Amino acid sequence: MTGALEIAIIAGWVMLGLAFAIGFARLVRGPHLPDRIVALDMLALIAICAAGLQALATGSTAFLDLALVMALVSFLSTVAFARYVEWVAFRRRGQANPPPLEQADD
Amino acid sequence: MIDLVIDLVVVALVLGGTGFALVAAIGVWRLPDAMMRMHASSKAGTLGGSMLFLAVAFGLGDLSVAVRAVAGIAFLLLTAPVASHLIGRATYLLGVPRHPSQTRDDLDGRYDLARRICRAPEARRDAAPEPAEGDAGR
Numbered sequence: 001m002t003g004a005l006e007i008a009i010i011a012g013w014v015m016l017g018l019a020f021a022i023g024f025a026r027l028v029r030g031p032h033l034p035d036r037i038v039a040l041d042m043l044a045l046i047a048i049c050a051a052g053l054q055a056l057a058t059g060s061t062a063f064l065d066l067a068l069v070m071a072l073v074s075f076l077s078t079v080a081f082a083r084y085v086e087w088v089a090f091r092r093r094g095q096a097n098p099p100p101l102e103q104a105d106d
Numbered sequence: 107m108i109d110l111v112i113d114l115v116v117v118a119l120v121l122g123g124t125g126f127a128l129v130a131a132i133g134v135w136r137l138p139d140a141m142m143r144m145h146a147s148s149k150a151g152t153l154g155g156s157m158l159f160l161a162v163a164f165g166l167g168d169l170s171v172a173v174r175a176v177a178g179i180a181f182l183l184l185t186a187p188v189a190s191h192l193i194g195r196a197t198y199l200l201g202v203p204r205h206p207s208q209t210r211d212d213l214d215g216r217y218d219l220a221r222r223i224c225r226a227p228e229a230r231r232d233a234a235p236e237p238a239e240g241d242a243g244r
Contacts, residue, residue: 005165008117012124019124019131026134026143034140034197041189042134042147045155048182049127052158056120056165064162064171068178071155075185078193085196092200093219101202 009057016053020046032101033088037081044074112164119161126154139205140197148190155182 023046027039048067055063092098133146156179163175199219204211216225 004117005113005120008120012120015124015128019128022128022131022135026131032140032200032202034193034200034202035143037193037196038140038143038147039134041193042130042151045147045151046127046131048155049123049158052155052162053120053124055162056116056158059166061166061168061171061174064174064178067159068174068181071178071181071185075181075189078189082189082192082196085193086199089196089199089201090219101200 009053012053013050016046016050020050033085037078037085040081041074041078044070044077048074112167116161116165119157119164123154123157123161126150126157130154139208140202141194141204141208144190144193144197148186152182152186 020043023039023043027036027043030036030039048070051063051067051070055061055067127150130147130150133150134143137143137146159175159178159182163172166172198213199217212227213224216227217223218225
């Protein structure tokens with residue numbers, strides 16, 4: 001481990017933390033349900049990046065397995081959320097007077 | 107010498123990967139529309155994750171680690187388009203308003219939500235009263 005790699009890893013932690021904060025702001029703020037799902041998907045991807053960075057920083061291969069498992073779980077959760085949004089759209093199509101889109105995620 | 111080259115490659119991959127993750131986050135925050143946010147997160151985020159997996163493969167320099175990293179890259183490249191396509195379809199079906207700069211909707215009136223069928227564009231071309239006008243428009 002040279003000094004340049006340690007500095008790069010610290011800079012990577014700073015950038016990932018900033019990205020997580022911005023993505024979390026979109027998750028809280030997002031006006032509609034798909035915006036929140038996109039933000040959640042991106043937060044899971046930033047967590048995968050953080051696990052890879054930790055594997056690189058500590059030299060432990062367990063964090064690489066953690067990154068793989070998180071990729072799998074984030075894909076499955078995104079598919080489930082997308083199915084849920086399609087179900088919400090299907091239910092809204094059947095309603096005579098659907099609620100506004102900001103409150104479509106009950 | 108070769109250690110220095112590997113270290114430089116790992117530093118570049120770490121900075122590039124985290125930088126692309128940050129770019130994805132900024133895109134998700136700044137872009138005005140759910141579809142555009144999905145676009146930013148899927149493409150830049152996948153590239154950032156793949157670069158970090160590559161950095162781990164080069165940095166730890168172990169065969170089993172490299173195999174797992176390549177498997178992770180393949181998994182990201184296989185699942186990210188599927189996930190973003192599903193989110194995009196759900197966004198379209200929910201009818202989230204689009205940004206005013208998006209003027210054209212090719213799926214308009216073609217998607218039957220009750221039967222989950224998207225009609226092909228040929229069906230509308232056959233039903234058009236004047237095919238010559240449709241050809242000119244295309």
